[in-house]
Amino acid sequence: MQKPVIRPRRLRQSVAMRNQVRELNVHPNELVLPVFVREGISEAQEISSLPGIYQHTLDSIRGVVNEAAKAGVGGIMLFGVPAERDAVGSGATDPDGILNRALRVVAEEAGDAITVQADLCLDEFTDHGHCGVLDSRGRVDNDATLERYTEMAVVQAESGAQIIGMSGMMDGQIAAARDALDDAGHDDAVLLAYSAKYASAFYGPFREAVDSQLQGDRRTYQMDPANRREGILEARLDIEEGADIVMVKPAMSYLDVLADVSAESQVPVWAYQVSGEYAMIQAAALNGWIDRERAIAESIVSIRRAGADAVLTYFATEYAQALRAF
Incomplete structure (x- = not known):
């Protein structure tokens, strides 16, 4: 029998060898931790569909920031959960609203150790749960929503957000926010465009986390899961409008879209391992069906x-701690 000439297994024969030839290594500063801050609670409350994840108070968030920064995590993305909501999401632009207060607390606590990021969307703040303002027929009004987004962008920047995550999927939102920020003297604010954000079933636990009031769905503005090329189109448009970073969301079910956008983009490309993706790993691990730590690492590496x-x-802080211990 002729022996094989090419033997790829040579490079797999030991831990040291595998580490030496590994094509990709994740660094803690490439991770961003999403965090929920809820108004009207006296202590952090665990989210039932996201085991290990909490709705935080303005006090408990300080410990989260310090733990993440110590682990080397690159950023904290804040989501606010208000006690009261209305049709236009007034709490989103109130300087004393929960998200903007949280931004000030986190900015003070973080210093230069970690980037302070804010989710810019109305869904947490509206009594109908949609990401925008509704017209007389109950449809999301794109251009009226842009006016609210520009107000939000300025207030968030003034509250300490260094990176503003434009997650609402309104046409023209990046250009509108960029103009508003520049006019207000916040030309150093970074715009993270949720460019390819799909109407996904994997957002389920997030709805609990922000106490979503949504009735119906968001398919008129979030993307059809069947569309791949459209993801590149959305990213191109956002870059042309001035996005500093573009995003694909969810991550694990849209790795093809992520690869496409990454191949074309001249700006950094991020991806969001969303609540349902986290919850699936946690649930399977709790049932003893998978090796939890290996699954976390493999999912993020992918x-x-x-x-x-x-x-x-x-998983950002936990995985960052594991990487530092490795």
Whole structure:
């Protein structure tokens, strides 16, 4: 029998060898931790569909920031959960609203150790749960929503957000926010465009986390899961409008889109390992069906391998700590 000439297994024969030839290594600063801050609670409350993840108070968020920064996590993305909501999401632009207060607390606590990021969307703040203002027929009004987004962008920047995550999927939102920020003297604010954000079933636990009031769905503005080329189109448009970073969301079910966008983009490309993706790993691990730590690592590596320069993940601090211990 002729012996094989090419033997790829030579490079797999030991831990040291595998480490030496590994094509990709994740660094803690490539991870971003999404965090929920809720108004009207006296202590952090665990989210039942996201085991290990909490709705935080303005006090408990300080410990989260310090733990993440100590682990080397690159950023904190804040989501606010208000006690009261209305049709236009007034709490989103109130300087004393929960998200803007949280931004000030986190900016003070973080210093230069970690980037302070804010989700810019109305869904947490509206009594109908949609990401925008509704017209007389109950449809999301794109251009009226842009006016609210520009107000939000300025207030968030003034509250301490260094990176503003434009997640609402309104046409023209990046250009509108960029103009408003520049006019207000915040030309150093970074715009993270949720460019390819799909109408996904994997957002389920997030709805609990922000106490979503949504009735119906968001398919008129979030993307059809069947569309791949459209993801590149959305990213191109956002870059042309001035996006500093573009995003693909969810991550694990859209690795093809992520790879496409990464191959074309001249700006950093991020991806969001969303609540349902986190919850599936946690649930399977709790049932003893998978090796939890290996599954966490493999999932995040797969997202980076597909082209993400950074990953938003609820595992960020835990995985960063594991990487530092390795």
